[in-house]
Amino acid sequence: MIVGAGVAGAIVAKQLSEQGKRVLILEAGTGEGLTLEGFQNHVETFYGAVDKNANAPYPVNPNALNPTDGANHYFEEQGPLPLSGSYTRVLGGTTMHWEGKTIRMLPEDFQLRTLYGQGLDWPIKYEEIMPYYRQAEYEIGVSGSVEGQKALGVPFEEGYVFPMLELPPSYLDQKFAEKIHGTTVEFYGKSVKLDLSTFPQGRNSIPNRSTKLTQTYPCMVA
């Protein structure tokens, strides 16, 4: 039994059912957005909302309050930098309005205390999480360029490709890239070269035919 039909709950449910288990998902939110009419209702709610924040299209759900929203605030946070994230309480969860950025963390991010004397080290290393990144990227159908990410210091297994080809840069991206290419900024006493790179995204481009992996994922049916 899984509580919550966000991306995490949905993927766990999929994997368990593939193993022949019977799965029940309990979801507090409505599934309105699955029909065109329901989706349109969310759009209308958004138009009518005074505060057009990320959750403005969705009804307040007393069965699953948003832990960080105004009067519903029940999530206690301490320290100078409280999380300002929000949660969506509908079928599909917060993934209904995520922005599709699927950037991997760098190996250094897991060792902030050791390398930079900041924060805490993670109890796991990048290498341990690599297979899960790969699995998530294939579930989502991420478009991206391994070479482009390698150039930024992200390691991949030999021969790895994203399931979809990198999205081409927009006109604005191209103009921006032309202007910043070859320029530098001073950053903490270091001179850093500026360039533009497209980050991996959970948006459909076209399937990468050089993938030798056998995973299936919904957006590569073509």
Ligand SMILES: Cc1cc2nc3c(=O)[nH]c(=O)nc-3n(C[C@H](O)[C@H](O)[C@H](O)COP(=O)(O)OP(=O)(O)OC[C@H]3O[C@@H](n4cnc5c(N)ncnc54)[C@H](O)[C@@H]3O)c2cc1C
């Ligand atoms: C504006 C915005 C942009 C974002 N952009 C990105 C991005 O670009 N890239 C990225 O990687 N991440 C992004 N995120 C974060 C990402 O969307 C979330 O980390 C992810 O969707 C969380 O998935 P989840 O399954 O863990 O939780 P959720 O998707 O929040 O799912 C939880 C589910 O549980 C249900 N639920 C809660 N309480 C109960 C209860 N008591 N009983 C039954 N059901 C319950 C909820 O209704 C919901 O459906 C973004 C988040 C926001 C808010």
